[in-house]
Amino acid sequence: MAELICHAKLTLPHHGDYMGDITDRLASFQAQRMPAAPGVTRLRYAFGWAEIVAEGAQVRLRGGAPDPNGLARLKDLMATAFMLYAKADAPRILWQGDAAGDRRLDSFRLMRVLSASSLTPHMRRIRLGGEGLDRFAAFGNMHVRLLLPSPAIPAPVWPVAGPDGLADWPDPERKPVARVYTIRRMDAAAGWVDIDMLLHDRDGPGSSWARTAQAGDAIGMIGPLGRPLNADARHFIMGADEAGLPALARLLETLPPRTGGTAFVEITSAVERQPIDNRTGIHVEWLLRQPGAAPGQTLADRIMAEGWPDRPDSFGWFAAESAAAQQVRQFWRSDLGLGRDRTLAAAYWKQGRAGLMAG
Ligand SMILES: Cc1cc2nc3c(=O)[nH]c(=O)nc-3n(C[C@H](O)[C@H](O)[C@H](O)COP(=O)(O)OP(=O)(O)OC[C@H]3O[C@@H](n4cnc5c(N)ncnc54)[C@H](O)[C@@H]3O)c2cc1C
The missing domain is CATH 3.30.310.50 (Alpha-D-phosphohexomutase, C-terminal domain)
Structure with a gap:
């Protein structure tokens, strides 16, 4: 061709x-x-x-x-x-x-819930089925934008490609709510992706959709999103809260087996601890959020106390609440002078703000 x-x-x-x-x-x-x-x-x-x-x-x-x-x-x-x-x-x-004027949005898939189950009291695993999922495994990214029906817009209109190639909405009044999630696992050939969705206390459209999702429900998915990690990294220092845990768990299951380092996970209660099929040599340490501490603070403090491994192939990865991510980013980038090629400290949600990064 x-x-x-x-x-x-x-x-x-x-x-x-x-x-x-x-x-x-x-x-x-x-x-x-x-x-x-x-x-x-x-x-x-x-x-x-x-x-x-x-x-x-x-x-x-x-x-x-x-x-x-x-x-x-x-x-x-x-x-x-x-x-x-x-x-x-x-x-x-x-x-x-080529393909100019094509209104089909290549990054969009209409998905249906195949199953929903509880991994822990606050984590729902939703398996979504759809066609042509190869692209979600092809580009080294692991996140998606879920397009959610809501009580206000139960039958949303799905996006088409605009002249710039990005999502365009034929009927803006019926635009679905978007939230960013991680593909925890997938099998493109079998036509499914698993998304682990946190049921958090403040309940936004993502959390409440996950609470009630059942087989047959329709949902839109756009992606993949996110940046691939530095492929040369072999030693990691990692931190995640419950929203970052699906991404962390996917990395532990897919990074090369000879990768080493430490991963800290902050959970709100011991019952939120979940099994991870860790294929790497990265040691996982679960941290209980300290009573009264801001979300992610226990995690950020632990990561910063850990310092930086003195190795050329080390990489810092952090995914949690915005204020905690900002502290860790500043510590790695400004205090330690490490570049983007060595660190990624991402805000996955922000206290008191709906739809962070949802676009
Ligand atoms: C790259 C990326 C990947 C992500 N992957 C996942 C994933 O795989 N699984 C997952 O569960 N989340 C994931 N998140 C986080 C998720 O997108 C946010 O938590 C999102 O705000 C949830 O949407 P919502 O509609 O439930 O709440 P929103 O409508 O966004 O927010 C409503 C209220 O809930 C609060 N809130 C939002 N999220 C949380 C939270 N995690 N804990 C406590 N309070 C919260 C907000 O501060 C706000 O007050 C990811 C985020 C990013 C950027």
């Missing part, structure tokens, strides 16, 4: 202020930077290539991939990066070339 090509032209007078952030973000998805002239960025991915050429106020984007999935992924990565960082220039991306 001939290579598929997409291209777009943007007018971005201030691109000099943010282009570095855009190319850094694009490169962080396991891209190889190829040699290029000044003002040109060339990135090679496992699924295709991207080129960005800046000339005066004009920026030209091009991407090429061997198949439609790869092409859609490139459009999504580039459009998302410009939407995030080029806000000052209000970018309007109109993709031309």
